[in-house]
Amino acid sequence: MASPRLDLDGNLINPITICMIGAGGFIGSHLCEKLMSETPHKVLALDVYNDKIKHLLEPDTLPWAGRIQFHRLNIKHDSRLEGLIKIADLTINLAAICTPADYNTRPLDTIYSNFIDALPVVKYCSENNKRLIHFSTCEVYGKTIGSFLPKDSALRQDPAYYVLKEDESPCIFGSIEKQRWSYACAKQLIERLIYAEGAENGLEFTIVRPFNWIGPRMDFIPGIDGPSEGVPRVLACFSNNLLRGEPLKLVDGGQSQRTFVYIKDAIEAVLLMIENPARANGQIFNVGNPNNEVTVRQLAEMMTQVYSKVSGEAPLEKPTIDVSSKEFYGEGYDDSDKRIPDMTIINRQLGWNPKTSLWDLLESTLTYQHRTYAEAIKKAIAKPVAS
Ligand SMILES: NC(=O)c1ccc[n+]([C@@H]2O[C@H](COP(=O)([O-])OP(=O)(O)OC[C@H]3O[C@@H](n4cnc5c(N)ncnc54)[C@H](O)[C@@H]3O)[C@@H](O)[C@H]2O)c1
Numbered sequence: 001m002a003s004p005r006l007d008l009d010g011n012l013i014n015p016i017t018i019c020m021i022g023a024g025g026f027i028g029s030h031l032c033e034k035l036m037s038e039t040p041h042k043v044l045a046l047d048v049y050n051d052k053i054k055h056l057l058e059p060d061t062l063p064w065a066g067r068i069q070f071h072r073l074n075i076k077h078d079s080r081l082e083g084l085i086k087i088a089d090l091t092i093n094l095a096a097i098c099t100p101a102d103y104n105t106r107p108l109d110t111i112y113s114n115f116i117d118a119l120p121v122v123k124y125c126s127e128n129n130k131r132l133i134h135f136s137t138c139e140v141y142g143k144t145i146g147s148f149l150p151k152d153s154a155l156r157q158d159p160a161y162y163v164l165k166e167d168e169s170p171c172i173f174g175s176i177e178k179q180r181w182s183y184a185c186a187k188q189l190i191e192r193l194i195y196a197e198g199a200e201n202g203l204e205f206t207i208v209r210p211f212n213w214i215g216p217r218m219d220f221i222p223g224i225d226g227p228s229e230g231v232p233r234v235l236a237c238f239s240n241n242l243l244r245g246e247p248l249k250l251v252d253g254g255q256s257q258r259t260f261v262y263i264k265d266a267i268e269a270v271l272l273m274i275e276n277p278a279r280a281n282g283q284i285f286n287v288g289n290p291n292n293e294v295t296v297r298q299l300a301e302m303m304t305q306v307y308s309k310v311s312g313e314a315p316l317e318k319p320t321i322d323v324s325s326k327e328f329y330g331e332g333y334d335d336s337d338k339r340i341p342d343m344t345i346i347n348r349q350l351g352w353n354p355k356t357s358l359w360d361l362l363e364s365t366l367t368y369q370h371r372t373y374a375e376a377i378k379k380a381i382a383k384p385v386a387s
């Protein structure tokens, strides 16, 4: 018999029912997988799609059959939502439009998805005394204070001007016409609303700020398993270029910096939040890997090398090309310059640390991308275009 699961304080963990909204997405699929394979908890998985969790739903001989139930619904207009939140012990809300190409081109959909559609979820949790784990974003920090200093200022090297702290750093966005910030602003307002529900009405909440979680099943490969016109996040954009043997496009020179964390490391942090409510309630957590920082140009170079290793194909002679943000994303795009998460709070509360290096996480992710898509891309390229 498996040994009993204990929380960080040595108490027995009782099985719970989780209402997971957006369970069919990238993070949701990994979280469902973890909950099914390593815990006794039940999941009510809500989403409009289930392609990324099909392997967990069928066949009904799977060891966790009966512990995961898919409900195809759009939270914008479905009266079943409150009932599902009521029968669960915990709600996790992952549903969102969260691809930067949409923020400036579909700002209304972005604001509705990240703020208006999340409102009833917060309200039902608060009214029914249910715990809520809400997924926000590192984008709520916006730009660093350091980015406003003169280019040659020595203060730019001082962590006080760039490390992002949950309880201290300000949220710095561009002007309203820079519609890129529609997403960050909507996420910030829902964070403030959840925080206020906690303060005034006693809502038990945890807010998660993911810092560029990447890995298998992230987004889609345009023309293969997603919209032919859509633009996914950078991992899928660069994977698509590599799979098609095209140069990787560097937006505005690829000078922006990001820290990338492996999805499997990050999911460990979410599981700790789920199973340690006394340590996670009332907290806002950065979840990222401060050791995996690169410029987007360095990311492109590393992905080119790793892809060549896993596919056995030689890299292009000119592996990258520069493209302006206006050309790539359209009017109203703007960017976060640098994103280093401070890890003090998550370390103190949950003792969590990321483990996987950028090279290793790219190697396992690009092995997956190559195995999953290389054949389909070859066929798509070979297919004559209908006249
Ligand atoms: N992946 C990251 O690095 C990252 C970074 C910062 C924040 N986040 C946040 O984490 C959450 C999950 O992100 P992800 O990367 O898994 O994105 P994703 O797009 O893969 O997943 C979101 C899921 O929500 C579903 N959804 C959206 N609107 C819905 C609706 N109205 N009704 C039902 N389902 C709906 C989508 O179908 C999708 O499956 C989002 O809130 C996102 O803002 C992710």
Ligand SMILES: O=c1ccn([C@@H]2O[C@H](COP(=O)(O)OP(=O)(O)O[C@H]3OC[C@@H](O)[C@H](O)[C@H]3O)[C@@H](O)[C@H]2O)c(=O)[nH]1
Binding pocket: 098, 099, 100, 136, 137, 138, 139, 210, 212, 232, 233, 234, 235, 237, 238, 249, 250, 251, 252, 254, 256, 258, 296, 335, 336
């Ligand atoms: O093909 C590409 C795609 C993207 N990029 C650049 O790569 C960087 C990262 O782009 P991503 O698409 O991963 O998106 P960002 O890191 O800017 O934001 C993301 O991070 C936090 C989450 O809330 C969201 O999932 C998303 O907003 C940006 O500087 C972007 O301009 C390229 O240079 N080329």
